[in-house]
Amino acid sequence: MTVYSYKATDKSGKFVEGDIDAPDYHTAIQQIRQLNFFPVKVAEGKNKVSSAFKLSLPQLGSKVPTRDLMTLTMQLSTLVDAGLTLDDSLSTLIKLAETEQIRAVLADIRKQVHAGSTFADALEEHPDVFSKLYINMVRAGEAGGMVSEALARLAMFLEKSVELKNNIRTAMVYPAILSLVGGSAVIILITFVVPQFSKLFEDMGAALPLPTQLMLGLSSLIINYWPALLLGILGCIGAFTFYTKTDKGRLRWDTLLLKLPLFGSLIRKIEVSRFSLTMATLLKSGVPILQAMGIVQSILINRVISDAIGNLKQALKRGKGLSGPLQEAEVFPPMAVHMITVGETSGSLDEMLTKVSQTYDKEVEQAIKQVISLIEPMMILFMALVIGFIVVSMLLAIFSANDIAF
Secondary structure (H helix, E strand, C coil): CEEEEEEEECCCCCEEEEEEEECCHHHHHHHHHHCCCEEEEEEECCCHHHHHHHHHCCCCCCCCCHHHHHHHHHHHHHHHHCCCCHHHHHHHHHHHCCCHHHHHHHHHHHHHHHCCCCHHHHHHCCCCCCCHHHHHHHHHHHHCCCHHHHHHHHHHHHHHHHHHHHHHHHHCHHHHHHHHHHHHHHHHHHHHHHHHHHHHHHHHCCCCCHHHHHHHHHHHHHHHHHHHHHHHHHHHHHHHHHHHHCHHHHHHHHHHHHHCCCHHHHHHHHHHHHHHHHHHHHHHCCCCHHHHHHHHHHHCCCHHHHHHHHHHHHHHHCCCCCHHHHHHHCCCCHHHHHHHHHHHHHCCHHHHHHHHHHHHHHHHHHHHHHHHHHHHHHHHHHHHHHHHHHHHHHHHHHHHHHHCCC
């Protein structure tokens, strides 16, 4: 026998909760109905020990990749739009699921929907897979009877998110390879080549130039104390990571990022695009603007811009418009603020937000290309200077050997 926890309504519409023993899920549903209750949500009960372990040991790697979620959403939108019920659509997707993880999630969602739960409530049981944005858009679509439209907009939103990530990832491939190759060359020179010259210079007994002494000292330090250096580097990275996870540290770091040349402008444009696309998608799906603001604030990465959106939400609660407080925040580019002002004035805010997103998507792509076009020669120049310094320091010592009296 298995313990099932249920949430149901009685004949008067009052919610009741409880546990029931049953051999399987369908039997549990029948027993709840025999109690003259209408089941809303039924799930296997979990003991306190397992719940404690779930809280103290979070599951790692349980999040479904955005690309897989995009494909799943597109398929579900197509099936629902074709006239299939949500239950039948989920059953079809369970058979088509490529991974066991997605299949298990879909099976649990279908089970809850079959028991009378709303689709949004079923999705809410899997916060590691479906974001607040996803759940609220589905909830708004259910309220307006436009689930397929909401899913279609979600699929488009996820597709653009995947496209942006792919553009950034593709642009960073060459700089990453260049850093790896150049860094490896420097390490090989310092740890294998320079020590060979060190023995030669000791046999000569000549006074070494300052650059050579610095290079030999650095080589000796890395070779003899590399474990301590590695621990020190890891410690600095850990301390920095811990600091940036605090509210104060995260705010200072994000403020610094926005002030960086090139990168600050790129980060600002990425956040503008994300804000505009998310707001447009939510408003078109029927989500109230205040609720949409809260969702948008939670998905923005930069803390400075996220806090500005929080202040903007408070201004909306006080009856102010969107464009005025947005301009006062001074976190969005003037062109974006102007386009949003025009959309708010003309009563087509969602359409103008879509245009803002499209405009800044193109600007982000151009800005990424510009940043990469500058990073590549700077990295090549930096690596050339480092390797050149190593070579010159060794040549200076060799040339100084001419001063040795034989």
